[in-house]
Amino acid sequence: MIENTFGINIIPDNDSGRLLALKRYRIMDTPSEASFDNIADLCTKIFKVPISLISLVDAERVFFKANVGMGKVKEANRGKSLCALAVLDPEVTIFEDALKEPCLIANPNVAGEFGLRFYAGAPLITYDGFLIGTLCIIDQQPRVFSKEEEIILKGLATAVMDQIELRLSALEEIGKQQTTNEELIQQKEEVQSINEELTVINEELNESRQNLQVLNENLKKSEKRFRELIEQAPVAISIYSGEELIIEAANARMLDLLGRTAEIIGQPLLKARPELITHPYLQVIRGVLGSGKDHMGLAVKAPVLRLGKVVERYYDVNYRAIKDEWGKVTGVIAVGIDVSEKIASSLRETEMAEELAVMNEELLATNEDLISSKDYLMLINEHLNKSESRFRGILQQATAGIMVCYGKALIIESVNDMMLTIISKSKDIIQRPFADAMPELKGQPFLKLLDDVYTSGLTYIANETKAIVNRNGELVEGYFNISYQAIKSDNELITGILIVATDVTQQVASKKAVQKAEDMLRFSIEAANIGTFIINQTTRVMVASPRLKEIFGYYPDEEMPYDAAVVQISEEHRERVVASVEAAFEKGEDYFLEYSLIGFHDQQLRWVRAVGKLNQYTADGEMYFSGAIIDITEQKQDEQRKNDFIAMVSHELKTPLTSLKGYLQILEQKAKKAQESSAILMHDKASTQVKRMISMINGFLNVSRLDSGKIHIAKECFNMTSLFKEADEEACSTISTHQVVFSQIESAMLNADRDKIGQVINNFISNAVKYSPSGSLVIVNSKIIGRQLLVEVKDQGRGIKPEDKDKLFDRFYRVVNDDVISGFGIGLYLCAEIIERHEGEIGVESKFGEGSTFWFSLPIYEN
Known part of the structure; x- marks a missing residue:
């Protein structure tokens, strides 16, 4: 609810x-x-x-x-x-x-x-x-x-x-793809059944070879015609059989695609194509042979021979298992399409439809030959009629639209249901000229393309072609993969055209949506005035956006290699930036840095914030480091102006405070002589507030000096025993509300700035008193761990919330408490900077409600 x-x-x-x-x-x-x-x-x-x-x-x-x-x-x-x-x-x-x-x-x-x-x-x-x-x-x-x-x-x-x-x-x-796979499996079973029936026909023809000599001649002509149609197929086809993947057949397109001759037929695949020994798709073919599960790949990169050299090309491939009547896998049929120039949408439905159309034509020719035989051929004719009927059924179930037209006028001879769905027509268009049946195509290029194919005999294939089609009486825009292939007779005369079409309107819409998303993301990046880059992990070749070139002082149309960009980074930051990029390449670490650079042409000093990460493998098998860079020069200048202002105000405030402190000391002496207890009490409170103000002003000055690099670390060798003693004495004289105990103290020699290390200890003690109940214990410990001296200050306060713990040492960060007024958030920040400049470590251990332990460690001085 x-x-x-x-x-x-x-x-x-x-x-x-x-x-x-x-x-x-x-x-x-x-x-x-x-x-x-x-x-x-x-x-x-x-x-x-x-x-x-x-x-x-x-x-x-x-x-x-x-x-x-x-x-x-x-x-x-x-x-x-x-x-x-x-x-x-x-x-x-x-x-x-x-x-x-x-x-x-x-x-x-x-x-x-x-x-x-x-x-x-x-x-x-x-x-x-x-x-x-x-x-x-x-x-x-x-x-x-x-x-x-x-x-x-x-x-x-x-x-x-x-x-x-x-x-x-x-x-x-994905849902549609699963449905398509089920249809292909059903079609494959149909083809297998047809192959079994043709085997029976072949046995009967052998027994009657004396009486059917004339028929055999006709069948040879039909077989020749069938093979010629296969050779004219607009796709590359090969058949591999047995465990050694013997090349049983390969048409001319496949031989040309592989850069081989017919000599490879009969050879094992690896002997014919040794360049495949390391290619992943060799295992894919063996996987199809072993499992019987078909495989389709889009835009697969594979090595082939071109003019005696092995080159990389891209192909759409389809590997299908060939099974015998008992379901045992005996081989693999491979169909490939070269899509190197333009990676097209999958043509597996088209290939299946073309194969079915060729087989259907062969059955029609065979049927005509068998009809000329007499009563002795009735049984054979009956079998062929069944096969023809089955192939027509497969043709109707094909997932691609198929249409056969004959003659110069392109009279529609046959059309499957899928094609009727694509063009929104009924079977009434059969025996009508194509132009009359499709009046909406007038004014579009398709009628002329069909005429050119009929005249020249050259196959026309186009992918994602836009066409205006009739859908339920309304002209709409659609996108289609189409193939126009001339049908030739034995004497090479063109008798018609085979039209195959697949509706890819939805896929094109999806691509446009992807492009729109990419354009919107690009707009967002440009609106944010962000420069972007991509660096190849292997070659270190960098592609930079115009905005990034502008930030580095280059012209938008000017080349900016990675090495040149590195040179523009200020010398004090350059090594750190390069190391971070290399760590991203080698370890996959995220990249987040701020650094300064000098513009190449304009020689301007700029501050930038850079983020990036290592991307996954792309289609070319490489990894890329990509990221973005934002110009934060104005922000840095604002911070510098703020620090200058703080330093100026702090210096101006110190002068009247010094005078005020002197007047208070005079008043203290007079009050003590007059033995005025109330005046002495008021003096003590005023002195405490003056000390607090001086401490805050010194803190602001130190922050300003840190940012400008002017804070001085004066190292000397000293024993920590004396520093602990001074801190103990100061705590006893200035802290009356808590018990500060120096317990379990181990001392060591340090080479450090004695005053600033004392400042860190006093700050830890002051915070412990400030954030713990009155009368509670504050315990100071120290111990030697290896070559480090560890100093700890424990309190019995309320502890630190998890969300505050990681930010305590950030500049100006203030912990929000209900009953304690927070400071300005510079004390712990200064402590962290001091310890860091001594090559030490600093931290806090705390559980909310159970107190805190602040600690730092420094290297021990060794002669």
């Missing part, structure tokens, strides 16, 4: 229709997918937010298809999720500060521990206008969301919706 925490109606009027639209995509409760996770990850980097979600809003819950930054959470209650509000409006829903929104104050995500402050959600809108979910970004800090950012988020949401549509198209295509 929906638990509404917004105080408003979150159910749109069309919710029932919206839920049906969501259901048709079959995406709820599905595992994560890289195509969606990558877009969500890209959102966090573009908008610099910690959380990005792709959500789908169901009847009572919100399912997260992609989740970056929210842990393992997979769903939420619809009544509590802000995504339920985002599907009420087709525009982007934006809450820049949730605490200022009356409808969100009671929401647990806003009022609870999560502390949501900023939310922006762009709805996922289906092609028929339903809002089924959102692409949203979330932050725990208020933000200002510009109009340009809103446009980018909306564009990325459109890319997400395109991915959902493509996913549905892929699921539907």
Whole structure:
């Protein structure tokens, strides 16, 4: 049940229709997918937010298809999720500060521990206008969301919706493919049955060879005609038999495709084509031979001979098992189409239809010959009639449209049901001229192409050809794979044309949808002013976008090799950047860096943020490192101006504070002489506040010096015993609310900046006192571990929440507490910088509610 925490109606009027639209995509409760996770990850980097979600809003819950930054959470209650509000409006829903929104104050995500402050959600809108979910970004800090950012988020949401549509198209295509495979298996069984009957006919013809000499001559002519039709087939065909894959047959197209002669017929496949010994499809052929399961491959790269050299070409291939009457696999028939120039859609239905058409023509010719025989041939004629009927049945069941036309006028002789479906006609078109039966083709190129094929005898094949066809009385646009092949007589005269067509309108629409998604993603990247690159793992050849070239100071149409780009990186960052790229190539590590560079032509200093990752293998078998680079020069300049301002203000504040401290010391002396206890008490409190202010100002100055590289580390050799003693004495004199105990102290010689290491220890003790109950213990320990000295400060405070633990040492990060006022978030940051510059380590161990242990380790000095 929906638990509404917004105080408003979150159910749109069309919710029932919206839920049906969501259901048709079959995406709820599905595992994560890289195509969606990558877009969500890209959102966090573009908008610099910690959380990005792709959500789908169901009847009572919100399912997260992609989740970056929210842990393992997979769903939420619809009544509590802000995504339920985002599907009420087709525009982007934006809450820049949730605490200022009356409808969100009671929401647990806003009022609870999560502390949501900023939310922006762009709805996922289906092609028929339903809002089924959102692409949203979330932050725990208020933000200002510009109009340009809103446009980018909306564009990325459109890319997400395109991915959902493509996913549905892929699921539907898989279903159709399964149906097609079942039809091919049924057709194969039919062909096997026909082969068995032809075997019986052949035995009877042998017993009657004396009386059927004339018939045999006719049959030889028919066989010759049949082989000629096979040779004229527009596809390459070969047959392999036995465990050694003996090449039993191969037509001229196959020999030409392989770059071989007829001498290979009768040889084992590996002897005839030794270049296949390492090719994966040799195992595929053996797999078909062993399992009896057919295999089809699209755009398969394979080595072939061309002018005596082995070259790589691309083919659509279909391997089908040949079985005997007991179902035992005896060989494999291979059909191949060279698609190197243009990788076309699968032509396996066309190949099957052409094979069936040729076999049907042969049966017709054989039937005519047998009819001329007398009573002795009646039984044979009956068998052939059955075979012919069966082949016509197979022809009708073919998944490709097939039509046979004869004569110059192209009179339609036969047409199967699939072709009638494609052209939306009935069988009344048989015995009519093709042009009269298809008046909608007038003005289109197809009638002239048919005439050219009839005149020249050259086969015409086209893929994804656009045609205007009649569908139920309405002219519509469709896309088709078509083949026009001349039918020739024994004396090579053209007698007609075999037309084969496959409707690929849906596949073309899917490709266009993919292109649209790619264009939208490209637009989003360009709108975000991001430069992109791709680097080949093997060759290190880099392809850079025009924006990336501009960032590196190159002209848009100018070449920018990888080595040249590396040279433009500032020398102090260059080695680190190259090492990170190599780590991505060798270990698959993610790449996230900030560095400066000098423009090639303009010699301008720029700061950039770069992200990237190693992509999976592509069709060419290579791996690529791809990524994006954003110009953050203005942001860096703003930070520098801020640091300069902090340094200036801090210096100006130190002068009056120094004077104030001096006046307080004079007042202290006078109060003590006058023995005014209240004045002394007020002096102590004022001095404490002055010390605190001086400490904060020094912290800001140190941050500014760190950023500008001016902080000085003055190393000297000293024994930690003296430093621990000083820290103990200072704690005893300044801390009266807690017990600070130096327990289990092991000392060692260090080569370090003594004052700054003392500053780290005092900061740890000060924080322990600040965040633990009055009267509790603060314990300082030290011990030697290997060649490191480990220093620990333990308190009995409330501990640290998991979400704060990894950010404690970040600059200006403040832990939110109900009963303690946080500082400015620079103390622990300075401690971390000091320890890092001493080549040490720093960290914290804590469990919320059970206290904390802050620690650092430094290398021991060895003579």
